[in-house]
Amino acid sequence: MDLIDQLKEHAIRVSKAKDTIQTEEATKNALIMPFIQILGYNVFDPSEVTPELIADIGLKKGEKVDYAILMNAKPIILFECKKSGGDLNINHASQLFRYFHVTEARFGVLTNGISYQFFTDLEQPNKMDEKPFFEFNVLDFKDQQVEELKKFTKSAFNVEQILNTASELKYTRAIRNILADWMASPSEDFVKILCSEVINGKRFTPAVKEQFTHITKSAFSQLISEKINDRLKMAMEPSTERKTDNSNGEEIKTTSEEMEGFRIIRAILRENIDPKRVNMRDAKSYCAILLDDNNRRPICRLRFNNSSRMMIGLFNEKDEKIEQITDLSDIYKFTDQIKKTIAMYISPEEFAPQ
Template sequence: MADFAKNLLYTREIKRLMAKQLISPSPEFVKFFTSQVYTGRLTESVVSKFTEITQRSLKEFINDRITDRLKSAIDLPDNTTTVSQFTEEQNETEAEPENEFVVTDQEMEGLYIVKAILREIADISHLKFKATKNYFGINFDGKVSKTVCRLWFKSSRKFIGIIDADGKEAKKAISQLDEIYGIAEILKDRAKYLTQNISKQSKTVELSES
């Protein structure tokens, strides 16, 4: 049990360090990758140049991973909302008065499932919801631009929609709420993408061997 607890702490600390490198790569981190693709001398100017390249590459890698997961799990061509459509819907939704629409028990249960899925990789106290006429949106900090997913539960056919890195919404039909767990990894990837640029003050975990 003690080993399990230690491993959990180590894992969390490594994840924190990885998130920190994603936001602001250290020279050592940049040099590790640069030395494998660049044959010249790693001068200060070269490292500075590759810092930006490394940061951009990491973000593109995460974006590509999210898109690939969506394509493999959801039929994108048939159920896709374009970037411009999503932007327009954001503006319309943000202009809607709060609490105008009734929230159903199924929508709240869906929210609890999403929170349970994201609990291990995000601060779920930041997860909020936005009820609209057509769907129930789950987002970070009440911002439509940080939507994790949408629950389309207003009709007899139910869908869960996820916005990919290109701003397209992919909908997956579900017959029961438990099926949301089937796309848990996609939801986690989406949440990581949305929070990767949020700078948080993290406390360093002090580990001691016993």
């Protein structure tokens, strides 16, 4: 069963049980341990999942963290658990903070069995950040969030790959929250900036502030409504999901796996080039990922049309080498080759961290 299907089944159980759970221990047993199990870790094997891991931290003796996931006998993910329905904030993570500092674990999770907040040390090395870089709610999640969660599964866990996207996830989330606040209640500075763009030279008086605060909220609302309507129109037009193979006029459907593979390639290359330069062209036998939408600059080919297996075509000079993959996350294994391919097409000055 796929991860998303397991999570959907778990969500049904959580929604039924959450209101009857009265203690932290019951939350662990009914909600959190099954979640860890879904990630592929054996909660009944203490060499893989250790409850109440103890360590002496400075003058504090016998400090415990609720769960530690181990790999090669070393902690990789720490869990601090609170009662179902309880609030989660950084004040509830004191033990997680201390344990993060003295172990080799790079990720800490604060959870109440419904919301899972993932932390790392983006701000200062070996010091857990005060804000999570990723949050997963088992009762309200999207497909893209499942793809991010998949990186923490036993079969896909790779510290460097997670850290490569952690920063973007954290700051994207922060900016979205700010924009959401501005939509509901635009700040004076924000309104002032917008006002200066549309009425140059006019003084920002209290009357102008009041007028443009109202206009800004209205503009936000109209913009979001238009975007939603555009998406609905696209969803109602099947032709927008299809491209035509010019050689024989056959219709081709771009699958969700191909779209996700395309996003992974963009994520791999975003540190080196503008992601907008990475384009996709679907064909009958493969989905081509190209640089600058140029057929002479192939990055790779996603060969997912065979129902029994998925393959990826990689390019060394102009030759294609086909590799089999078992999961979309396997694409990350070819990060170095994909970046080498890009480097063949552009100058060293272009191929640099953005």
